[in-house]
Amino acid sequence: MLKKFPRTSIINSMFYYIVTYGCQMNVHESEKIAGILHKDGHTACDTAEEADLIVFNTCCIRDNAEKRALGNIGALKQRKITQKNLIIAVLGCMTQQKGFAASMKEKYPYVDIILGANNLHLLPYYLKLNDRKNSLKIEDTDTYDINIPVDTFRTSYPNAWVNIMYGCNNFCSYCIVPYVRGREISRPPREIINEIKFLLDEGYKEITLLGQNVNSYLCEGYNFARLLSDISKIDKKFRLRFMTSHPKDFNKEIIDIIKSSENICNHIHLPVQSGSDRILKLMNRKYTSAHYIKLADAVYENIGGALISTDLMVGFPTETDGDFEDTLSLVKRCRFSQAFTFVYSPRSGTLSASMPDIDKETKKHRITELIKRQNAITKEISDTFRDKTAEILIENESDGIFTGRTTNGKLVSFKKSGSYKTGDFATVLISVSKSASLTGTILLDANLANK
Ligand code: SAH
Ligand code: SF4
Numbered sequence: 127m128l129k130k131f132p133r134t135s136i137i138n139s140m141f142y143y144i145v146t147y148g149c150q151m152n153v154h155e156s157e158k159i160a161g162i163l164h165k166d167g168h169t170a171c172d173t174a175e176e177a178d179l180i181v182f183n184t185c186c187i188r189d190n191a192e193k194r195a196l197g198n199i200g201a202l203k204q205r206k207i208t209q210k211n212l213i214i215a216v217l218g219c220m221t222q223q224k225g226f227a228a229s230m231k232e233k234y235p236y237v238d239i240i241l242g243a244n245n246l247h248l249l250p251y252y253l254k255l256n257d258r259k260n261s262l263k264i265e266d267t268d269t270y271d272i273n274i275p276v277d278t279f280r281t282s283y284p285n286a287w288v289n290i291m292y293g294c295n296n297f298c299s300y301c302i303v304p305y306v307r308g309r310e311i312s313r314p315p316r317e318i319i320n321e322i323k324f325l326l327d328e329g330y331k332e333i334t335l336l337g338q339n340v341n342s343y344l345c346e347g348y349n350f351a352r353l354l355s356d357i358s359k360i361d362k363k364f365r366l367r368f369m370t371s372h373p374k375d376f377n378k379e380i381i382d383i384i385k386s387s388e389n390i391c392n393h394i395h396l397p398v399q400s401g402s403d404r405i406l407k408l409m410n411r412k413y414t415s416a417h418y419i420k421l422a423d424a425v426y427e428n429i430g431g432a433l434i435s436t437d438l439m440v441g442f443p444t445e446t447d448g449d450f451e452d453t454l455s456l457v458k459r460c461r462f463s464q465a466f467t468f469v470y471s472p473r474s475g476t477l478s479a480s481m482p483d484i485d486k487e488t489k490k491h492r493i494t495e496l497i498k499r500q501n502a503i504t505k506e507i508s509d510t511f512r513d514k515t516a517e518i519l520i521e522n523e524s525d526g527i528f529t530g531r532t533t534n535g536k537l538v539s540f541k542k543s544g545s546y547k548t549g550d551f552a553t554v555l556i557s558v559s560k561s562a563s564l565t566g567t568i569l570l571d572a573n574l575a576n577k
């Protein structure tokens with residue numbers, strides 16, 4: 127009996143495990159995949175070893191992201207021989223690359239299902255197809271249905287991620303995202319606002335709006351500033367964050383909305399990439415370093431206590447020592463609270479992939495120097511918090527230690543005390559500053575926000 131129907135008995139309720147790579151968008155999409163699988167009757171498990179279904183939600187932004195995913199998929203080859211009912215599904219950006227599915231089917235023939243980044247909701251359908259014919263290899267990277275509503279299985283309480291738009295139109299010359307994610311589509315404002323109201327009623331305390339370039343949001347007469355303004359007026363105490371902004375679209379109108387709203391956090395993630403105008407032009411970023419500096423100054427001048435974080439890239443094709451010096455000068459001038467630093471890696475099909483890559487040693491030297499300079503600035507900014515109090519939203523608890531963030535994005539850890547729990551606001555006196563993070567103590571008497 128079991129021999130005859132092995133797959134069916136398992137498929138009705140599988141244990142699944144999702145491995146996520148890439149950006150917040152992907153992290154949130156894994157929450158959607160979990161929601162889809164839950165609704166289909168499957169159960170999450172804690173480790174990949176216990177799973178009947180392993181889903182890889184992949185990223186291809188850099189070579190190392192792709193290598194990591196392929197390494198992990200490759201490691202399942204043996205297990206697939208011994209655990210015949212194991213289903214391996216590969217989803218996400220990596221599968222959207224030209225020719226990827228064909229090459230994956232050849233090199234990893236034991237992968238059962240290959241889906242794209244824009245048709246996650248089809249997973250249950252394909253799982254059933256797969257069930258009917260064990261040998262069938264499924265591939266669908268073409269169906270584009272991104273706006274189909276799904277039941278999200280959220281794991282980031284007290285924060286909730288909310289997509290406001292998908293795709294990207296910018297075609298920065300190094301970036302693969304527009305090729306794998308397609309053109310920008312903004313979600314209708316009513317749909318977004320209703321989702322946020324629902325989440326706040328459910329008890330979420332922080333909303334992070336997601337999009338590759340949120341500033342170019344445009345739908346039904348709403349631009350980003352108007353959307354932000356309407357969301358911030360929802361009558362609840364909550365924190366509103368958004369990512370990612372683009373220096374060519376981030377503007378005074380948005381700054382003014384942030385300035386005038388209690389709920390919008392005074393932390394802006396504004397990737398600059400490079401401080402050299404020549405490199406910025408080759409990157410097709412459509413702004414100059416002077417424009418960026420003016421924006422950063424406007425943020426600091428207008429938004430009380432604002433901090434700016436950024437993305438920086440070294441080793442773009444033809445980058446000279448002089449170009450790199452320009453990046454270091456900009457870093458010094460803009461005083462980022464945090465920088466995500468990347469070594470350029472050519473992505474097949476992008477414009478810059480046809481330009482000559484510079485040598486590894488130079489890239490290594492530059493990234494080390496950049497991180498060193500930024501760490502010193504990060505530490506100086508952290509030091510300004512010492513002996514001050516800050517309102518922290520408690521995001522996590524582990525072994526009696528809470529971690530949470532200031533409104534301007536600094537991570538703070540402190541001992542659990544009183545009746546505080548994850549999702550509460552606490553007033554914390556900061557006593558120690560490490561490089562990126564801070565340590566403090568809850569001021570019990572000062573905490574009225576949750577009462
Ligand atoms: N939409 C966002 C995020 C893009 S991906 C934005 O426009 O900023 C996140 C970061 O990855 C980018 O900001 C960039 O610094 C880096 N990145 C993108 N493509 C890369 C590549 N080919 N090599 C190295 N880093 C890259
Ligand atoms: Fe990539 Fe540029 Fe779009 Fe960001 S804005 S996703 S870096 S193309």
Ligand code: F3S
Nearest residue numbers: 148149185186187219
């Ligand atoms: Fe990676 Fe796709 Fe995000 S390429 S960075 S997972 S949009």
